[in-house]
Amino acid sequence: MSGKAITITSGKGGVGKTTITANLAVTLAALGRRVTAIDTDIGLRNLDIIMGMESRIIYDIVDVAEGKCHLLQALIRDKRLPNLHLLPASQTSDKTAISPEDMSAICKELKADNDFVLIDSPAGIERGFQNAVASADDIIIVTTPEVSAVRSADRVIGLIEMSGKGPGRLIINRVKPAMVKRGDMLDTFDVIEFLAIDLLGVVPEDESIIVAANKGVPLAYEQSPVASRAFHNIARRLTGETVPFLSIFEEPDTLWNRLQRTLRGH
């Protein structure tokens, strides 16, 4: 049975597309699904760094498109999860090195052997974005609760709808519950009301994300950090499960709550 290609995009850069792609890939693989993550940010690859695979790249997506190697030769297998692979972007070519047809062919081949193909889109709305959207069965739009990011997300949602792929589902990243509580950050409800699309998940700001990126080991390998729980819930929603949303706003970060969370084991 053929798998599903899901594109993760945002318009604005720096909102966490790559981190979310890496963590969802790890979580889905940990749930037993066969997963391949594709980095389509040609010239500015990063997914390899976040997944800790940067030293093992031999071929990249441009080599595959140009016929310099077979697709399987370019895939890097995760050290812990044998059912997780990465197809890295090229660091030297430019964005025109890949056409939408190349992407479709690569995705089609990968879907035959995977349950999920996660496509990490580059920022912006040019060629790279169009390539990433062209072969998607499903689209995830990532935003943060900031005016600039929500505005970009709105534009991207419009473009996705025009391309007939939409509307996609939304992940709100880097929510800071304390700021939301004192009225200094847009909350989930505000963002959803503006963008008028379905919510896939909310990921709270978590310093462990940076620690994980430093180490090149996606956070989702560990169950304890709060952001990791969010990724886990989103991954389960992608598999079709109905999972209640994280109640990050009902859990103030007091010592008692932290203690309780520790005792509960998450």
Added chain:
Amino acid sequence: MEEFFARLFGRRQASKTIAKERLRLVLVHDRAGIPPELLNVIKNEILTVISKHVKVERDGIEMNLSHSQGQTRLVADIPIVSYRSRPGSPRKRKTAA
């Protein structure tokens, strides 16, 4: 501490309120494909046409995009200089939607 008292006495507006208002405005323009600079061009052209026939109060003109019930509207409020109204009486206004 200053911030705490400002909030206590309700003087500080939560920045979320400002964010929502700015976002609302910018999305109305983005979605309609009418950036503020284009709206300005439209405004000047409409004024040129109206001014051919009646005298308008240029300073009191308001032209905005509004969005409600799934429809975006261009709302213009153009005060007309009326020679017959007494000082202090309500101005006649011509509204085009």
